[in-house]
Amino acid sequence: MAHNLRGSSAIVGVGLAGCGEAHGKMPLDILAEATHNALDDAGLKLSDIDGLFTGSSYHFMPTLSTAEYLGIKPRFSDGSMVGGSSFVAHTLNAAMALKTGLCDVALICYGSNQRTAGGKLATMSEQQIYEAPYKPRYPISSYALAAARHMYQYGTTREQLADIAVAARQWAQLNPAAFARDDLTREDVLNSRMISDPLSLLDCCLVTDGGGAVIMVSSERAKDFPNKPVYLLGTGTAHWHRQITQMPDLTVTAAKESGERAFKMAGVTQNDIDVVEVYDAFTINTLLFLEDLGFCEKGEGGPFVSNGNIAPGGSLPVNTNGGGLSCVHPGMYGIFILIEAIQQLRGHCGARQVNNAEVALVHGNGGVLSSQVTSILGTEEVL
Amino acid sequence: MTKQSDKTNKSGPDMIYRSFLDRHIFALPKCTKCNQFHFFPRVVCPYCGEFELEWLAISGKGEVYSTTTIYRKPERGGDYNVCLITLDEGPRMMSRIEDIDAKLVNIGDKVTARIINDDDEPFVVFTPSKEAS
Ligand SMILES: [Zn+2]
Numbered sequence: 001m002a003h004n005l006r007g008s009s010a011i012v013g014v015g016l017a018g019c020g021e022a023h024g025k026m027p028l029d030i031l032a033e034a035t036h037n038a039l040d041d042a043g044l045k046l047s048d049i050d051g052l053f054t055g056s057s058y059h060f061m062p063t064l065s066t067a068e069y070l071g072i073k074p075r076f077s078d079g080s081m082v083g084g085s086s087f088v089a090h091t092l093n094a095a096m097a098l099k100t101g102l103c104d105v106a107l108i109c110y111g112s113n114q115r116t117a118g119g120k121l122a123t124m125s126e127q128q129i130y131e132a133p134y135k136p137r138y139p140i141s142s143y144a145l146a147a148a149r150h151m152y153q154y155g156t157t158r159e160q161l162a163d164i165a166v167a168a169r170q171w172a173q174l175n176p177a178a179f180a181r182d183d184l185t186r187e188d189v190l191n192s193r194m195i196s197d198p199l200s201l202l203d204c205c206l207v208t209d210g211g212g213a214v215i216m217v218s219s220e221r222a223k224d225f226p227n228k229p230v231y232l233l234g235t236g237t238a239h240w241h242r243q244i245t246q247m248p249d250l251t252v253t254a255a256k257e258s259g260e261r262a263f264k265m266a267g268v269t270q271n272d273i274d275v276v277e278v279y280d281a282f283t284i285n286t287l288l289f290l291e292d293l294g295f296c297e298k299g300e301g302g303p304f305v306s307n308g309n310i311a312p313g314g315s316l317p318v319n320t321n322g323g324g325l326s327c328v329h330p331g332m333y334g335i336f337i338l339i340e341a342i343q344q345l346r347g348h349c350g351a352r353q354v355n356n357a358e359v360a361l362v363h364g365n366g367g368v369l370s371s372q373v374t375s376i377l378g379t380e381e382v383l
Numbered sequence: 384m385t386k387q388s389d390k391t392n393k394s395g396p397d398m399i400y401r402s403f404l405d406r407h408i409f410a411l412p413k414c415t416k417c418n419q420f421h422f423f424p425r426v427v428c429p430y431c432g433e434f435e436l437e438w439l440a441i442s443g444k445g446e447v448y449s450t451t452t453i454y455r456k457p458e459r460g461g462d463y464n465v466c467l468i469t470l471d472e473g474p475r476m477m478s479r480i481e482d483i484d485a486k487l488v489n490i491g492d493k494v495t496a497r498i499i500n501d502d503d504e505p506f507v508v509f510t511p512s513k514e515a516s
Contacts, residue, residue, distance in 0.1 A: 129397070130423045131477045133506040136465045137453055144451040145467055152449070152490040196465075197452045197486075245423075245467060245477045250449055 003234065003265040007383045009095040009106075010222035010229035013042025013215030014339045019328045020179045022209040023116050027058045028069045030211035031111025035070065038213035043226050044105060046070055049215075051103025052077045053094050054110060055086035057122040057331050066109065076103040082239070083366025084279055085373040087334035091216070092235035092375075098218045108338070111211030112330035119207045122331055128243045137196050140204065140282065142244035142368035144196040147284040149250040151198060154299035158198050160306045161283040162189035165202050165325050167311035168280065172322025174312060174352035179208050180326040189283075203283040205324035205333070212335035214342070219383075230345045231383055233268065233359070235375040236261025244368045251299075254372040255292035255363060262361075262374035263294075268382070270294045274357040275344045276316060277337035279365040280323040286310070289363050290318070293374065317354045320344060334364040338375070345379050358382050396424035399438060404505035409443050409496050411474065412436040422474035443496030445470040445509065452485040464488050468509055482510045 015037025018030035031054070039045060052074040056062035063077035078093045080086060087108055094106035114122060121138075136142065150156045166186055172178035184202070192202040222229035238257035241247045263269060270293070278289040287301035295316060296304040304310075310318035321327040321340040328336055341360035343349050358381050364373040394402070396412060400423075403410040411420045414428035415435045427434050450466040464485035469475045480488045481497065494509035 133501065133504070134465050134477050134479050135453070135463070136477065141451055141453060141465050145449040145465075148451055148490065149449040194452075194454045196454070199451075245475055250467075 002267055005092075005095050005099060006233055006265055006267060007231045007378075008219055009098045009216050010219045010231045011214055011216050011342050011377070012222055012225040012227060012229055013038040013044065013213075014342050015039070015041055015213045016177070016339060017211045018111065018113075019177060019210035020208050021116055022113060025113055025116070025209070027056065027111045027113055028066065029111070030113060030209060031066060031109050031213070032070060034111060034211035034213040035107060035109050038107070038215050041227060042215045044215065046072055048105045049107045050075045051094060051097050051106035053087075053090035053106060053108040054079060055081050055332065056110070057112070057124060060124060074103065082237075082371035082373070084281070084332040084334045085364030085366035085371045086332065087212075088235070088338060088362055088364030088373040088375050089237055089371070091232055091338070092237065094216045095232050095235070098216060104217065106216040107213060108216065108335065109211070109213040110332060110335045112332065113209045114331045115207050115209045131243060131245065139368050140199060141196045143282040143284055144199045145244055146250040146288065146369060147198050147282070150284065150288070153251055154302065156287065156302040158190055159186060160302035161198070161203055161287065162186040163306040164280070164283040164286045164310070165189045167305070167308065167314070168319050168323040168325040170311045171320050171352055172326035174350075175322050175327060176350075178322035178327040179206055180322070199282055199284070205281045205329040206326065208328050208330050210328045210330040210336070212339050214335065214338055228346050228379065230342045230377050230379065233376045233378045233382070234262045234265030235373065236265065237371070237373045239371045242367060242370050247369060251288070253288050253292050253369050255289050255374065258372040258374040259293040259363070262376050266376035266378070268359055268376060272359050272382075273361045273376075274317070275320060275341065275354045275360045276318045276363070277321070277341045277360065278319060278363040279333055279337060280319055280325050281329070281333065281365065283325070285365055285369075286318065286323075288369070289365070293361065293363060312352065320349065320352050320354060334366075337362045337364065341377050345377055396426055400424045401505065403438070403440075404498055404507070407498050408440050409498060409507055410438050410440045411472065413439050420470070420472040420474050422470070422476050441470060441472045444512065445494055445496070447480070447488060447490050447492040447494060448475055449490055450480075450488045462486070468494060476507070478507060478509050480510065481508050
């Protein structure tokens with residue numbers, strides 16, 4: 001029997017703003033412009049929004065600051081903070097709020113000026129007192145430790161990780177809105193400056209500005225809007241740790257559970273997925289998530305991602321906007337994978353469009369491989 | 384329940400941990416029910432939920448679970464090691480390996496704890512174990 005949230009809500013508006021560099025703008029300026037674009041896309045006005053879902057590295061009480069800025073008075077608000085995965089997680093909470101009538105028009109939104117504000121990662125995170133004396137670089141060292149362990153256990157190579165960056169760049173070259181579109185080779189990645197080995201500069205995501213907004217409504221009224229609705233088929237969340245020292249096995253993320261939950265709610269399997277958008281803060285993320293989400297066996301991520309398999313023309317389209325590695329990454333990236341999946345399912349992706357995309361998987365990551373959230377979206381054909 | 388709060392009110396686990404280190408003892412909380420040590424120190428066993436814990440000195444022996452060299456300009460102190468150690472008693476902690484070039488640290492290396500002071504705050508680093516194992 002289908003889960004009663006399956007397909008109960010749909011995305012009817014998406015908007016991006018300030019991706020790349022948004023000189024002279026504050027995070028909420030960018031968020032508001034993205035919201036404006038999403039409202040235009042849906043044919044709605046600000047005053048229609050009565051449910052607000054947002055997260056921020058700049059505002060301690062993000063729903064309050066955001067609603068105040070936008071001049072809206074939501075009936076229901078949720079500022080659940082699970083790092084970059086927050087915005088994917090918000091789809092579940094928005095679906096629950098829409099299903100139960102707590103709100104009628106849900107806005108999920110984010111904005112950041114990380115690049116033009118100086119490139120530093122804004123964070124309100126508390127210091128991890130049992131890690132701080134050893135001066136790990138946050139967050140890259142945690143991911144480097146996971147990559148090193150995966151290499152040790154499964155023979156994964158830097159070349160295979162580099163191929164993930166190359167595939168992302170090849171997708172970015174098909175996306176006029178992507179930030180990094182120059183040619184990139186495996187050797188370029190391998191020869192880039194080492195930061196926390198085995199991860200070098202080009203194993204790391206971009207630092208850009210950018211904002212995104214998504215508007216969700218109940219499926220009952222999803223066809224009343226200008227664009228083809230994209231239905232939320234399922235979302236699953238899981239988290240097993242906060243600090244990297246507490247991660248039970250550095251080669252297995254909680255994506256294993258979040259994925260199982262999302263697939264179960266959606267009633268689909270890996271074979272049904274046409275396009276995959278995962279949070280690639282570092283190259284190792286893509287590899288771990290493809291394994292944990294069941295697209296290949298544990299330990300076989302290296303061979304799976306190499307030789308163009310996830311690049312344009314490969315067997316599994318992954319991170320079709322160019323990813324956090326080559327498209328956009330303003331501090332937290334979750335909203336952007338959601339938007340790219342929706343655009344793919346609408347068929348609005350131009351040169352990078354995946355043919356006949358009907359089911360998309362979105363996977364968000366937060367903290368240091370800590371919070372894992374998987375969403376599965378689909379067109380009316382698979383409802 | 385009152386009993387536990389009486390006990391924890393005397394001193395929190397972080398203070399107990401550091402007061403042992405001040406006396407050059409590497410001790411961790413051990414569960415009286417499932418007998419497992421845990422790190423970082425808490426008032427509850429994260430494996431079984433038991434609140435009755437005891438503090439015991441541990442061997443200081445462990446193995447490198449994963450390792451990274453953080454690259455840093457020589458004028459800022461040069462490259463350094465950050466690693467995760469799985470202690471022989473089970474818990475895992477972040478640390479660094481001293482007395483060896485950062486790039487020569489390998490996963491699986493046997494290591495031994497050393498308590499050092501930095502800015503008057505004692506903490507645990509590791510050195511390669513002497514004996515073959
Ligand atoms: Zn226990």
